[in-house]
Amino acid sequence: MQLRLIDLPRDFTRFDRHNADLTNPLLVDARRRARAMGEARGWTRRVHTDVDRALVILLSGLAPGEKVRYSDMFPALQARWISVERTVQALDHLGLLDDDRQSTFDAYLEHKLDGITPGIRRDVEDWIRTLYAGGPRTRAHSKNTAYGYLNEIKPTLLDWSTRFHHLREITGDDIQKVISSVHGNKRDHTIVVLRSLFDHCKKTGTIFRNPVARLRAGRKHYNLILPLHPERVSMVLDAATSPAARLVVVLAGIHAARNKTTRHVQLDDVDLGNRRLVIADINRPLDDLTYHAVLDWLAYRRDRWPNTANPHLIVNGQTALGHGPVSDSWLSLIVRGLPVTLEQLRVDRQLDEALTHGPDPLHLAAVFGLDQNTAMRYANAARHLLESLAERHTPDGSAGTQGSTTGPSTDRPASSR
The missing domain is CATH 1.10.443.10 (Intergrase catalytic core)
Structure with a gap:
């Protein structure tokens, strides 16, 4: 076919249906396949109509081998109140979409890495992209992990950018200065993030010596798990x-x-x-x-x-x-x-199982599919609560000092769920 001499953007906002070529084979085939796609996905009549209108606007003058750019189609469809999202799905299914949008991840990186010196920025960007998408010998992490790591280390990177041009200039003293300014779980998390960054740089050969090679994060300290009051659990169902x-x-x-x-x-x-x-x-x-x-x-x-x-x-x-x-x-x-969050309900349910059936981590792992460390944590919390409850009673079985009445209730019946 004849190649295009100049790749100019198309102005679909000036489309006139009276001049549309409805016999274009590309358009005829696209309308048929889009209709079948909509039926398979349960599209409503209105969505079918919107997508069909969009295909007429976009494809009636399209030549074989061409694609529709997202930046060209968006203004025309938005002005006519046509669903852009469903049209994009249809064009992508038909193989006719040229998606030239900047991804949200790329936009996030561009914003977050602003102000960091170019030498450090290159290594950090490669590290975050590897965390997000994975690499030849690295598994992909969740988006929240990549975002959280970058948010945690950004103030440190901005500080280093005022004094260094590359991560290979960072020494062990600079690392110690960073971790000495934080404490507790935040300190451990900072060490984890720094190890991840410099391990990646060492693996890719952008640094000569790993300044965090000997650093180890301490054991994570969890807060004591306490049960919700049964009345609050009942309030959630009433509010939903x-x-x-x-x-x-x-x-x-x-x-x-x-x-x-x-x-x-x-x-x-x-x-x-x-x-x-x-x-x-x-x-x-x-x-x-x-x-x-x-x-x-x-x-x-x-x-x-x-x-x-x-x-x-x-x-x-x-x-x-x-x-x-x-x-x-x-x-x-x-x-x-709702009175409590879904996460609080989930945690409370697992603790309730441990309180009702005994602090057995094997039982908890079988019922909820927990890993051994999490199951042990719930079992230990239940054992602590049951021992505390037993200490409040005298040997003859009568109730002794109950302590603060504002504390959580642990002696709820097994049928509370």
């Missing part, structure tokens, strides 16, 4: 009024599900006939409260999004038109204003 909020609260408070686990539960994980539920690869029985919460949510989901093809149990207005899970921010939004 929507079907989605009630289901999320039940999964956290009864099955100790983390937010990520809740977001990724599939419809196939729920077996209503046998009253079973798979949470974090553990097949668990469905109690009455969870059973009715699931039924109420499924009825609401069926009425609200009858055509959705999303395989996840929990969906919203955005994910019902696709196949992905709901976001963590949306999950936090629907339970905003």
Whole structure:
């Protein structure tokens, strides 16, 4: 085909449907495939219409081999109130999208690394990108880990940038000066971040000597786990009024599900006939409260999004038109204003299991899929609470001094859940 002499941006805002070439083979094929894609994803009639209008605007004058740039299409679709997100999905599915947007991660790095001297910045950027995306011999970490590490070390990098041009100039005395200014868990976390940075630089050969090679973080100190009062747990269920909020609260408070686990539960994980539920690869029985919460949510989901093809149990207005899970921010939004957080409910449920069935870490690991260190932590907390409760009673069985009445209640019945 004839190559383009000059790659100029397209002005789709001046599109006139009367002059559109609706017989363009590329457009005809795209409209057919987009319609099939929408049916598979459960798109509503309005979304189908919006995407079809967008394809006519963008593809009627497109030549074979060309793609639509995001920066060109966005102004035209936004001016006509056409869904940009669904159009992007369709074009990407058809292989016709040239996504020239700057990623949020790149924008974050550009903002956070501003002010750092170029020599240090190159090594730090390569380190953060490796943390985020992984490398040949490095596993990828979560986005929150990469963001947290950079936020932790940025003040130190800005200080070093006023005195050094490269990380190879950093000595052990400079490291000691940094860690001597922090204490406790923050000190240990700072050592972990510095070790990660300089280990990466040593591995990639950008420094000659690792100034943190002999530093070791101390053992992490956890706060004592205390149980929630049963009345506060009951208040959470009363405050969770929507079907989605009630289901999320039940999964956290009864099955100790983390937010990520809740977001990724599939419809196939729920077996209503046998009253079973798979949470974090553990097949668990469905109690009455969870059973009715699931039924109420499924009825609401069926009425609200009858055509959705999303395989996840929990969906919203955005994910019902696709196949992905709901976001963590949306999950936090629907339970905003509750007396306690989902994390507090999850922790309290695991502690309640240890108090009810005894501080056995093997039992906790089997029930909730905990690693050995976490299971030991809950078992030790339960053992401490049970011993403290026993010390408050006299040998003849009568209650002795109960101490402060404002403390947490540990002698709740086994049926509190």
